[in-house]
Amino acid sequence: MTSDANLHDATERTPAGDAAWQDDVREGVRHVRDLESLPLSPAERAAVQQAAANHKVRIPKAYLDLIDWNDPQDPIRAQVIPSLQELAEQEGELDDPIGDHDFSPVPRLTHRHADRVLLFPTYQCAVYCRFCFRKESLTSIGRGYTREALEPAFAYIATHPEIREVILTGGDPLSLPDKALAEIRARIEAIPHVRLLRIHTRVPVALPARITSGLVAALQGRLMVTVVTHFNHAREITSRTEDACRTLRQAGFVLLNQSVLLKGVNDTVEVLEELCRELMYRLGVKPYYLHHGDLARGMAHRRTTIAEGQALAGALRRRLSGICNPVYVLDLPDGGGKVPLGPCYVEARDGETWRIRGQDGEVRVYRAVVGE
Numbered sequence: 038m039t040s041d042a043n044l045h046d047a048t049e050r051t052p053a054g055d056a057a058w059q060d061d062v063r064e065g066v067r068h069v070r071d072l073e074s075l076p077l078s079p080a081e082r083a084a085v086q087q088a089a090a091n092h093k094v095r096i097p098k099a100y101l102d103l104i105d106w107n108d109p110q111d112p113i114r115a116q117v118i119p120s121l122q123e124l125a126e127q128e129g130e131l132d133d134p135i136g137d138h139d140f141s142p143v144p145r146l147t148h149r150h151a152d153r154v155l156l157f158p159t160y161q162c163a164v165y166c167r168f169c170f171r172k173e174s175l176t177s178i179g180r181g182y183t184r185e186a187l188e189p190a191f192a193y194i195a196t197h198p199e200i201r202e203v204i205l206t207g208g209d210p211l212s213l214p215d216k217a218l219a220e221i222r223a224r225i226e227a228i229p230h231v232r233l234l235r236i237h238t239r240v241p242v243a244l245p246a247r248i249t250s251g252l253v254a255a256l257q258g259r260l261m262v263t264v265v266t267h268f269n270h271a272r273e274i275t276s277r278t279e280d281a282c283r284t285l286r287q288a289g290f291v292l293l294n295q296s297v298l299l300k301g302v303n304d305t306v307e308v309l310e311e312l313c314r315e316l317m318y319r320l321g322v323k324p325y326y327l328h329h330g331d332l333a334r335g336m337a338h339r340r341t342t343i344a345e346g347q348a349l350a351g352a353l354r355r356r357l358s359g360i361c362n363p364v365y366v367l368d369l370p371d372g373g374g375k376v377p378l379g380p381c382y383v384e385a386r387d388g389e390t391w392r393i394r395g396q397d398g399e400v401r402v403y404r405a406v407v408g409e
């Protein structure tokens with residue numbers, strides 16, 4: 038595979054089972070002009086051209102079908118249809134909100150934590166989310182997969198024995214053809230110190246029919262595989278996404294989910310509670326992170342305050358079981374990494390005497406007892 042390869046322009050022969058997702062792609066929004074036939078509001082219509090210049094538009098049919106067009110505030114619509122607010126950039130917003138570029142020793146790789154790296158096999162996605170924290174990279178770098186482009190990254194991983202996890206991100210790695218995924222997996226598993234392959238993807242949410250037996254086979258090999266999905270609302274959980282997650286689980290992959298806290302999409306306890314329960318109980322996907330909204334440009338209208346996020350995280354902690362609970366984190370700009378934002382239950386400390394707030398809100402004194 039030498040030229041840019043992406044499922045949207047793949048010309049290889051179609052294996053059986055791939056027809057469903059290919060229809061989903063074909064019948065979805067692939068270009069700005071495809072939005073014209075949708076029942077957009079006048080404001081959305083006015084925003085489309087300019088917003089699409091900042092961040093591409095792409096919505097598979099399966100995801101488009103989830104939109105309730107009678108609801109201007111629909112949480113699915115809010116995630117993928119460009120809006121005028123996106124054009125209002127605020128002071129302090131950033132092109133590279135989590136410092137990917139500052140920690141990139143070779144192209145297509147970010148190494149910030151000793152034992153794991155991010156690998157960017159493609160900067161294309163099956164769906165483009167308006168709130169994307171990498172939208173600047175997707176637009177400015179914008180390249181698909183080529184075998185050659187990843188060579189420096191593979192060489193870097195091979196010469197850094199401290200790296201144990203390789204995280205395929207992007208872009209969306211599962212927007213690549215099976216053949217490309219199998220190639221990438223084979224290159225990574227040939228490096229003996231790598232133990233785990235992690236895949237960060239929105240494909241099970243937005244293009245669930247793409248999760249085929251061929252795709253699973255491309256990823257199976259020596260390495261433990263963890264798929265980190267990106268569901269933001271319980272309305273994204275359907276019989277189709279359920280099938281996709283079952284296929285991944287039955288392949289033996291560990292499934293986790295990260296969500297982004299988005300104002301007007303999922304910033305209520307009820308919405309988050311239902312999302313986390315359905316993820317765990319219906320899909321078998323463990324809620325992993327709830328991300329505070331990054332400082333991506335033009336996204337102020339979707340960001341909550343940190344205090345609001347902490348209140349939501351506290352309420353979730355009280356309502357949900359441990360396995361249904363995500364950790365509320367902020368990915369610090371300038372590469373500070375992801376830090377849990379709380380809420381904090383420690384009220385005060387005096388030596389080994391601690392004042393700790395219980396889940397019922399009562400503050401209790403706890404004296405730590407340790408041996409000599």
Ligand SMILES: *Cc1c(COP(=O)(O)O)cnc(C)c1O
Nearest residue numbers: 135147148149150153154155375
């Ligand atoms: C998010 C991220 C990771 C993965 O972090 P975990 O806490 O292990 O999920 C690794 N490297 C970078 C640069 C990241 O941004």
Ligand code: SF4
Nearest residue numbers: 162165166169208239
């Ligand atoms: S799928 Fe991920 S990388 Fe792609 S636009 Fe959405 S958030 Fe960004």
